[in-house]
Amino acid sequence: MGESDLIQNIRALPKIDLHRHLEGAVRLETLIEIAQDYGIEMPEYDVETLRPFVQMMPDETHNYQHFLGKFSTLRQFFRSPDIIRRVTREAVADAAADNILYLELRFTPPALSNIIRCSYEEVIGWVCDAAAEAARDHAITVRLIVSMNRHESVQNGEKVLQAALACHTRGVVALDLAGNESQYPAQPFYPLFERAKAAGLFITIHAGEWAGAEGVREALTCLHADRIGHGVRSIEDPELVAELAEHGTALEICPSSNYDSGVVTDWLRHPLAPLYRQGVKITINTDDPVISAITLSDELMRVITRLSLGLEDVKQAVLNAAGAAFLPPAERETLVAAFKARLAVP
Template identity: 50%
Template sequence: MGWYPRIPTGELSLYRAIPKVDLHRHLEGSLRLETLLDIARQHGLTIPQTHFHSLVQMQQDEPLTFTNFLSKFQTLRMFYRSPEVIRRITREAIADAAAENVRYLELRFTPVALSRLQGFSYDEVMDWVIQSAEEASREYNIKTRLIVSVNRHEPVDLAEQIVEYAIQRRERGIVGFDLAGNEVEFSALPFEGVFREAKKHGLQLTVHAGEWGGAENILEAIEFLGAERIGHGVKVLQTPRVLQAARERGIAFEVCITSNHQTGVVGAVRQHPLPQMVREGLKVTINTDDPGISRITLTDEYRVALEELGMPVAVFKDVVLNAARASFLPPEERQSLVETLEPELNRTLQFL
């Protein structure tokens, strides 16, 4: 059972004004449709005129399944054709976040995905993203840090190379390491060594778990990989032992409401377990995941939490602050982010 739904205000501008934190947003899921069309034109790609948008973005009448959702990422891999493209999509992802008043963004990216088509080297791709992110953050006045993602359905030796490159770039804005991909068919355990290496060198850890797979995957991520945050983790409620472990260790959950609906994890948005996760005392945050593919913004997701799930404003405020508290910033910067956000949250939330 959720909270009692609120009466919709119909005022998206009120939600846009709320200062935001996004801890879970994939660069490869944040592309603008116009940019894709532009790239296709510039590089002479033939794309179907009538249904191109449905190959790269979720539509209303589509099957809500993982395979369908993930097929968009495969199509998008065809577009990473030059360093300019990678710099451009990075800049635009950050500009789009800034435009909806995201104050702090942890943008994650998958070097293997960006490199594959043209055989770019992973370290070069990382440098393009880092450099563009740095410039865009300055230009659009938004604080951005980067998380490097590897997929569990891709070979461990790739992850071993990538973690070394990520460690070398720690002083340049890479703060975290992430495991994503198919958690139903592929275990996280082979990545234990990679994650230990990341942690040893000061990267902070997050793992996609308990999204399509069961609650046990969350425990595995915490105990064997040392995850401090869990991507999604909505299955945590299935197993009391896992729930207790997550609560005791103060694990933060990067919840992405619409994404969970579009991949078929939850049947309807209003059935999302977020309210119960909050009631169980878990440290919950609200994020977008793949705003380009899902055709959403964080503004929409905040509105959904408040209006569709009926989250009380006081709880909502704490959820936004949770994201600041769970950020992969050094403790003083984290604290200063919380202190900057709090008065602004008080000011903007009084109108809801």
């Protein structure tokens, strides 16, 4: 199959994204409009002027400092409830346009309410309502994950948790720990994740990305993680890889993000394929479409053309994602059955 046939094929596949940040899924054109409407100073109001501030450029050093820097810029654009609703609706519409049928969209309430100065519960409510409306309009199922950053205070995390729990019946299904893993320990956040678990939220933890395999162990044993965000550095610990495979723990792998943030410096050495071949349930996700300038179809394409997996392997990864969805067991089984049929996977 030629490359153009392959990309058509991949675009047509029904897909699932389990790891996508709303703040990293905004349209460049929308950001320009916001900048003009709210008088955010820019030398020129065009996409190419804005691009290097919010997107990783080929000639810049790929490291997590630069990668996180893009988020700092993006935070400056969330200036009104209408903007929050709009970017949520557009993020859902863009996923649906890429034939994503099931999306778990995550967001960080402090990032979205940085300028508006509203409560976390209000901001989560706006995202819930807009996501539900867009899901109906575009025939896509959307569930929401609330994130807190480990480089922000645990007191802040406490408020995020309370707000997430208050919105549990409105589409919020899980709690996530994100942020600077290499310099900020997760330990202060243990009690919050204990409570989230007890209250019935699913848990995913960014780990084994900017720090080593020990972070993945900690996420599983101390933070009650149901899935691991990234987890690619699990490959450094063969015993852990065997345990992940044995327990069927899904890794939310985001290959381009790993490359852009400097976790992986050479595409050929990305751990996705070796983890998959050792039986780990890998899933393929985007993380931040605007920062990496990608769609999920692009990610699946790169996994095939750069990481030596085949189309059937990619379909298996989509099916793995269905099996790892943060849904009640009966709904998850329905999702898996639907994807098995549509992907024609035995």
